Amino acid sequence: MLAAAVLIRVLIITGQSDVQYHDWHVSTPVLRAQLEQTGRFDVRVTEEPRDLSSAALSKYDVIMLNYNGPRFPASTEKAIEEFVRGGKGFVAVHGISYGEFMGHVWKNNRWNEPPDGNPGWPAYAQLIGATWKAANIGHSARHVFDVKWTDRQHPIARGLPESFVANDELYHKLDLQPGVQVVARAWSDPAQGGTGKDEPMLWTTRFGQGRGVHLPLGHDLSSMAQPGFIAALTRSVEWAATGDVQPRVESAAAKARVLVVTGGHGFPPEFFSLFANEPRIVWRVAATQSEAFGQKLAGRYDTIVFHDMGETIGEKEQANLREFVEAGGGIVSTHHSIVNYTSWPWWYQEVIGGKYFVNAVPSYPKSEYKEGVDFVSKVVKNASKHPVLAGVPPLPAHDEVYKGMWRAPGVEVLMETDHPLNDKPVVYIGPHPKARSVYIQLGHSASTMLYPGYRRLVMNAILWTARWPSTAN
Numbered sequence: 074m075l076a077a078a079v080l081i082r083v084l085i086i087t088g089q090s091d092v093q094y095h096d097w098h099v100s101t102p103v104l105r106a107q108l109e110q111t112g113r114f115d116v117r118v119t120e121e122p123r124d125l126s127s128a129a130l131s132k133y134d135v136i137m138l139n140y141n142g143p144r145f146p147a148s149t150e151k152a153i154e155e156f157v158r159g160g161k162g163f164v165a166v167h168g169i170s171y172g173e174f175m176g177h178v179w180k181n182n183r184w185n186e187p188p189d190g191n192p193g194w195p196a197y198a199q200l201i202g203a204t205w206k207a208a209n210i211g212h213s214a215r216h217v218f219d220v221k222w223t224d225r226q227h228p229i230a231r232g233l234p235e236s237f238v239a240n241d242e243l244y245h246k247l248d249l250q251p252g253v254q255v256v257a258r259a260w261s262d263p264a265q266g267g268t269g270k271d272e273p274m275l276w277t278t279r280f281g282q283g284r285g286v287h288l289p290l291g292h293d294l295s296s297m298a299q300p301g302f303i304a305a306l307t308r309s310v311e312w313a314a315t316g317d318v319q320p321r322v323e324s325a326a327a328k329a330r331v332l333v334v335t336g337g338h339g340f341p342p343e344f345f346s347l348f349a350n351e352p353r354i355v356w357r358v359a360a361t362q363s364e365a366f367g368q369k370l371a372g373r374y375d376t377i378v379f380h381d382m383g384e385t386i387g388e389k390e391q392a393n394l395r396e397f398v399e400a401g402g403g404i405v406s407t408h409h410s411i412v413n414y415t416s417w418p419w420w421y422q423e424v425i426g427g428k429y430f431v432n433a434v435p436s437y438p439k440s441e442y443k444e445g446v447d448f449v450s451k452v453v454k455n456a457s458k459h460p461v462l463a464g465v466p467p468l469p470a471h472d473e474v475y476k477g478m479w480r481a482p483g484v485e486v487l488m489e490t491d492h493p494l495n496d497k498p499v500v501y502i503g504p505h506p507k508a509r510s511v512y513i514q515l516g517h518s519a520s521t522m523l524y525p526g527y528r529r530l531v532m533n534a535i536l537w538t539a540r541w542p543s544t545a546n
């Protein structure tokens with residue numbers, strides 16, 4: 074059994090497909106991301122499999138094949154066979170169970186049996202555990218159907234509900250090789266052009282000491298976006314590599330829940346692109362204080378992103394926010410939200426740890442700003458190992474400088490600037506002992522919001538304050 078901290082090394086082999094039906098350019102990044110998002114795999118991709126050798130493959134635990142095209146050179150086919158025979162894994166999905174590897178010949182706009190009886194790559198049928206007579210190649214109409222786990226004790230299926238929903242082509246009439254083990258099946262509906270039988274939807278193979286899985290689902294990106302497909306795929310790759318599947322929260326449940334609060338100050342619409350298409354979070358936007366904080370927040374969100382600006386805040390809103398903070402909720406406060414809640418010192422003194430005073434108060438002078446300044450923010454030397462800074466480079470920005478702000482003694486500064494028109498700290502962690510709170514001063518200009526290093530910083534801060542991926546749902 075593999076320790077949870079050791080990543081499984083996956084090589085996706087791709088570079089060709091029958092692009093009128095299945096486009097490897099489109100599917101490969103999605104398969105890669107689905108594997109990576111589990112936190113279990115270190116995934117690499119080759120688009121030039123013709124050069125693969127046994128030495129090159131020896132770095133990996135499992136091959137994921139996403140290729141349908143010309144035969145590989147004999148050296149590559151032999152290297153793959155040796156890899157699996159020696160005890161490694163082999164996984165393939167939809168669109169690879171016909172074609173030249175199977176000896177089929179494309180003629181008259183369809184696949185045909187080889188006129189000379191040439192079986193193609195002889196080991197291939199054993200690797201995927203099936204053959205397909207040319208006349209049988211096909212599927213029922215693309216539709217939505219249930220896939221039943223028929224072997225629920227198998228590590229790939231263990232702990233999952235008894236079935237999952239597919240939105241896919243339902244391949245039929247494949248001939249399974251002797252010795253394969255079927256783990257899931259789906260009923261092929263004659264009304265959809267199917268066979269009226271249960272067709273195998275996931276099966277395992279043995280090849281020497283190695284393990285294989287074939288999952289004939291995954292026609293297109295909608296098919297691949299089904300949660301059941303993602304679970305079946307990622308578990309299959311893990312099982313093929315290690316012979317087991319570690320318990321984990323399935324990806325659909327593992328997202329950090331984020332509330333994004335705006336209102337009280339304008340901002341470029343590019344702000345929302347910081348959150349869009351980010352698979353590790355689900356998020357909603359509230360544009361007023363009552364919409365954002367008018368109801369209970371603790372337990373509903375893992376992190377709140379503040380991009381609002383207001384001097385005052387109501388009592389009910391304060392109570393809900395305080396409860397959220399005391400329960401260990403996450404806070405990411407950006408740019409002008411440092412003005413927030415002059416009427417509520419607990420907020421800026423004990424949670425955020427900083428304050429921009431729009432007007433002088435008896436104890437503190439007015440802060441100052443200037444828009445459109447070029448300045449560079451850099452990681453503070455002894456903070457470079459902080460998770461919020463992972464992969465964050467120096468950030469040159471054309472943004473807004475702030476000067477003369479108040480800061481709490483307990484803040485931990487992560488990034489700073491030497492620009493004379495800005496205070497030194499630019500990114501810091503607030504002092505509250507229970508909540509994780511990060512303030513990021515940058516975030517006035519669209520160019521900042523689109524800058525990759527800034528986007529990384531914001532998402533790191535969201536995930537760290539949300540305590541993702543250990544987020545309990």
Ligand SMILES: [Zn+2]
Binds near residue numbers: 095292293
């Ligand atoms: Zn297809």
Ligand SMILES: [Zn+2]
Binds near residue numbers: 408409473516517
């Ligand atoms: Zn601004």
